[in-house]
Amino acid sequence: MASLPTCSAAELTPLLSFTANATAAADYICNRFTATSDKFTTTTYAIDNTYLLFSAYLVFAMQLGFAMLCAGSVRAKNTMNIMLTNVLDAAAGGLSYYIFGFAFAFGGPSNGFIGKHYFGLKSIPSAVYDYSFFLYHWAFAIAAAGITSGSIAERTQFVAYLIYSSFLTG
16 A cells, blocks of 8 residues: 655645744644544555455355355265365364464565465464455465365265365465
């Protein structure tokens, strides 16, 4: 985000030299400008977080579609198993993304390939990342795992798939 311009009473006083109390007028104008600027910053932060959270919920809702697709592609006796797989996909994926995935993806410059900060969301929220940012990327990580669950339905053991899913999201 671009930095907002600042107001200085010293710069504004010569422009208001036609008034009797130019310094007081310049101070008042700068104080109002600063207050308005702070409100814009706060509003921008709220709008950005609302957008991120709404988008995360939409991406998470894709899990329902993946679950229905998987349930329709397996035999009736395995429907409950595939539904449980999708639920545990989100839970195990959330845990592994919390512990490892976010740090690997956004952990700062370490070797140019993989990050080494923010394991277990240590030092979050920060000036750069907050929980809505984490939730948004977690939703995409479990969506990637959910896509693959349909392709290997009825072909793998349940525990082996959960290990694979945890590895994929973490």
